[in-house]
């Protein structure tokens with residue numbers, strides 16, 4: 001099974017640069033420091049899975065030339081992971097159908113609270129006109145399938161809340177995480193690729209920092225690790241110098257085949 005993973009964005013909640021054109025410690029001349037909010041696309045044959053709906057979703061779908069998805073997985077309800085939901089409307093138009101959304105009860109409740117209009121019934125006179133995003137929600141309770149792909153969720157500690165990590169075959173995605181339980185580590189054995197949170201070098205209350213992420217990578221021992229969700233303190237070239245052989249910093253548009 002060959003999976004293709006595309007980094008649609010690898011930035012923190014603010015993206016890089018932040019509003020005000022603040023590049024922090026990042027070199028503005030390096031295109032790899034220009035980061036949209038964190039999201040990925042996972043593809044296998046004709047199956048396309050999106051993880052998260054960032055406020056940059058429109059730009060990300062255009063950049064990756066996405067014309068359809070078979071499902072969107074939502075890790076948690078922070079603004080940088082769901083506030084792009086309105087852009088699904090235009091994907092509905094292109095696909096001419098509803099989009100399946102997979103998340104846990106807590107996150108779905110938050111999406112319903114923040115974007116209640118999405119779940120209103122289409123007006124009977126709409127006649128297939130998608131004047132709002134149309135999503136069919138599915139609650140994740142354990143392993144589930146999207147077409148031929150089996151997806152294994154696991155809980156992650158995000159400081160003041162929880163997030164979902166996802167394993168698909170020998171690939172796992174762990175965005176927005178500050179601690180991992182023993183149960184989560186069990187889901188992370190034998191990985192070909194692990195994409196994992198690493199906000200910056202200094203510790204943070206809700207995100208892993210470099211030392212912690214590298215400790216995890218040393219324990220999990222994936223064949224390849226890619227760090228993501230980086231903020232403007234994290235310059236691509238500078239952080240790359242601090243990474244071991246099998247570990248790389250993400251950049252928007254990065255494609256990895258496993």
Ligand SMILES: [Zn+2]
Pocket residue numbers: 012013038078080081176229
């Ligand atoms: Zn985030």
Ligand SMILES: [Zn+2]
Pocket residue numbers: 076078158176
């Ligand atoms: Zn978050």
